[in-house]
Amino acid sequence: MIWLGCGASVGAGILLRPDGGILLAAIGGYLLWLLLRSLQTRRAEGRTGRLLAPRTILWAGVLVAAAATAPLIPWTLRNLHTLHRFEPLAPRYATDSDEIVMTGFNRWTKTWIADYVSVQEIYWNVPGAEMDVTRLPRRAFDSKQQRETTSELFADYNRNHDMTPELDARFAALARERVHAAPLRYYLGLPAVRIADMWLRPRVELLPSDPRWWEFNDDGRWLAVSLVFGIVNLVYVALAAAGLLRSREVFGVALFVIFMLLRSVFLGSLENPEPRYTLECYPAVIVLASAVFHRRA
Known part of the structure; x- marks a missing residue:
């Protein structure tokens, strides 16, 4: 039963x-x-x-x-x-x-996206809102020609803020070019960075804090909130990592580790790295962290 x-x-x-x-x-x-x-x-x-x-x-x-x-x-x-x-x-x-599923645009997004900021500034805008090409990080372009091609795609999209099948196919072609040029970046490097961002960044996406907190341009109060939340999150992760060293104290520790690894790999494959997606792992994180404070009888 x-x-x-x-x-x-x-x-x-x-x-x-x-x-x-x-x-x-x-x-x-x-x-x-x-x-x-x-x-x-x-x-x-x-x-x-x-x-x-x-x-x-x-x-x-x-x-x-x-x-x-x-x-x-x-x-x-x-x-x-x-x-x-x-x-x-x-x-x-x-x-x-x-x-319509924007498979081409989504794949192109995964050739450069690495953090939640780009989700908020680019990914969530499609369809229906303006896309600003200046908000793209430098890693979104491998050459001057790619920068020009991307700018043209953004300009065509911004005319009516609609992702048509034709436009999506053009994004798909650009994605194929970028994946072919750097497959390790697409399949290993960027997923690893997305996983790290979801696990380690301050969890303030539901607050008025500036998502670009590291630029220190935010209001002092909300900047402090971002930094404190970031430190709290790092403490949780560090305690869980330390708890793994005492894993014999945790019943079923292998189940927790397998779940967190599988979920992290899955999250790394997404084109929208949002920190909230790792929250399902935090019951396991808390259990592992508790091993740090366990004392043998």
Whole structure:
């Protein structure tokens, strides 16, 4: 019953937000790790000791997976009947069936975006609002020609603030050029920077603070708020990292670590690095941080 309840809870989370599937993957990874440990211990000592038996772990995985995916079946059948396509989860960009997905623009954005500031100044403006090419960082251009091409694209978009399929295709062509020129930057470098930004920047996006807090141009009061919030966040992350060194004090620490790693990798693949997306990791962060203050009896 425990494993069925676990799977049902995960399934409810997936229905609420499709990225809840990351937790299912983390649980699967944790059970796999337990299975390998159990098999290794049994092979070495002829017993599993305090570990779960391999058969128990396998059944746990089956029950969790079945209970987590069962709530998706009615939704999948409904979409198959209504939309005439297999769609067990909400669309990647939460778009309507007749709504244009800006795949070209989104991919181009991922060739340079690294922090929340660009999300607020560029990404959220499309469609419907002005885009200012001067707000782009230098890493958005690999050459003078790319700067001119990007300026032309921005000018064409700003005429009516609409991302047409033709304009999106032009952004896609520019994205292909940039990815081909620097694949490591696109697939490794920028995702790593986006992950770091989401984890480490001050969490003041819902406050009147200037998102460019590091330029120290904000009102003194709100600048102080940004700095204090940034320090508080760093303390949480540092304590969690220190807690990992005492991971034996934390039950199920591998599950927490796997979940945070998987979610971070997923977040690094997004074109809108928003700090709020890491909040789901903070229960695990707090548990890990608590190990720092644990004293053995």
